[in-house]
Amino acid sequence: MTIRVAMAVNGTEYARDVEPRLLLIHFLRDELGLTGSHWGCDTSNCGSCVIWLDGKPVKSCTLLAAMADGHAVRTVEGLERDGELDPVQQGFIECHGLQCGFCTPGMMMTARWLLDHHPDPDEAQIREAISGQICRCTGYENIVRSIRWAAEHPAEHPA
Amino acid sequence: MQVPAHVEYERAVSVEHALSLLGRPETRVLAGGHSLIPMMKLRLAQPELLVDINGLAELAFIALDGGQLRIGALARHADLLDSAVAGRCFPIFHDAERVVADPIVRLWGTIGGSLCQADPSEDLSAAFAAARATAVIRTPDGERTVPVRDFHLGPYETVIGRGELLAEIRIPVKPGTGSAYQKVSRRVGDWSVAAAAAVLRLGPDQQSITEAGIGLTAVGAEHFVAVEAEDYLRGRAADEESFGAAAKIAAKHCHPAADQRGPEDFKRHLVAELTARALRRAAERATAASGEDTA
Numbered sequence: 001m002t003i004r005v006a007m008a009v010n011g012t013e014y015a016r017d018v019e020p021r022l023l024l025i026h027f028l029r030d031e032l033g034l035t036g037s038h039w040g041c042d043t044s045n046c047g048s049c050v051i052w053l054d055g056k057p058v059k060s061c062t063l064l065a066a067m068a069d070g071h072a073v074r075t076v077e078g079l080e081r082d083g084e085l086d087p088v089q090q091g092f093i094e095c096h097g098l099q100c101g102f103c104t105p106g107m108m109m110t111a112r113w114l115l116d117h118h119p120d121p122d123e124a125q126i127r128e129a130i131s132g133q134i135c136r137c138t139g140y141e142n143i144v145r146s147i148r149w150a151a152e153h154p155a156e157h158p159a
Numbered sequence: 160m161q162v163p164a165h166v167e168y169e170r171a172v173s174v175e176h177a178l179s180l181l182g183r184p185e186t187r188v189l190a191g192g193h194s195l196i197p198m199m200k201l202r203l204a205q206p207e208l209l210v211d212i213n214g215l216a217e218l219a220f221i222a223l224d225g226g227q228l229r230i231g232a233l234a235r236h237a238d239l240l241d242s243a244v245a246g247r248c249f250p251i252f253h254d255a256e257r258v259v260a261d262p263i264v265r266l267w268g269t270i271g272g273s274l275c276q277a278d279p280s281e282d283l284s285a286a287f288a289a290a291r292a293t294a295v296i297r298t299p300d301g302e303r304t305v306p307v308r309d310f311h312l313g314p315y316e317t318v319i320g321r322g323e324l325l326a327e328i329r330i331p332v333k334p335g336t337g338s339a340y341q342k343v344s345r346r347v348g349d350w351s352v353a354a355a356a357a358v359l360r361l362g363p364d365q366q367s368i369t370e371a372g373i374g375l376t377a378v379g380a381e382h383f384v385a386v387e388a389e390d391y392l393r394g395r396a397a398d399e400e401s402f403g404a405a406a407k408i409a410a411k412h413c414h415p416a417a418d419q420r421g422p423e424d425f426k427r428h429l430v431a432e433l434t435a436r437a438l439r440r441a442a443e444r445a446t447a448a449s450g451e452d453t454a
Contacts, residue, residue, distance in 0.1 A: 020168035042161045056266050066168045131347040132261025
């Protein structure tokens, strides 16, 4: 049995007929080909699959695609605007915020959300915000620095 | 790769619609899904039908109303943590919500879902039990209320029957009350090794305990409460001696199981220490709250 699932991802409308049991992360990666979001631990612990649903970060391995039907999704592919990297993306470049890069999309989606709500977070706030996410390279120092860099270099025309 | 078994999916458009859908056997309510979906992926849960209630905005509220704090079942953990009115009446809920899961999970996981999941290590079950909360359950015929202390029948089992839906939690707000939650876990997002919840009401003299609620989680306390310790405290002085004795009673009467989070004696030690700390903090807050009331 399949059901029709339609959602706006990074501003583009998509619709697919899928099994109700399909997880959102697999809908994004396998049905839409948006492989920027990573499928990691599968147990809602690691956070590499964090995307936004209606403006709030969520671990997309723990939602059914059906639950996002009719809603708006934003993934790491939606961070850049008109070829301009989001300050969070630039910060990860400037401060070497990634090593293997696996946790990076989830870290950046959470970072963008944090900065939208707390434009000038201190280190403790940053560490709290990403506390539900795991960097197996253990590169947390540089992830925190990258997010601080983004806070200090806000976009001139934020999205 | 973890994939749930085949399941049907329906989106409830009203509470009545949800109730009619929930009349079918092997049906589960899907709210935040942050416990249910992982269990479905592990095939520990294999419902035939999911009823998604995320669209029922009428169940997503937190309000002070007629001397009660009312929390809709669909309120998210982050909503409770952000609620100034909840934090003012019951600081215990802010204590607990700071250590429930992680910030991303708290944005989606619901209060009602946590209670209905009935995990024996769940935080809010102990906090609600300590605060003597009442669960409001919608039924096909109307509604019924059940004290949270009678809500859980055992691990992963509640009094919610077929065709019923937890709608709301109500907690009586009484002057002179203080509350606190103390938890030890191994890392962010992990379940408790042990945790203690305390709600104390002091008499007008601010010295004697008139009402005591003590909740425990993850340590095999029946209905998440330490009844013997509560009985001991009622009428006694709110001091270190009483708290220490009550903490020992709580540690004696729970039934922790040795597991990867620690041996039994360690958990009993934690129960005693965390109960004493929670009682101490609750008493401090009760005194401070009384000061504000009379100021």
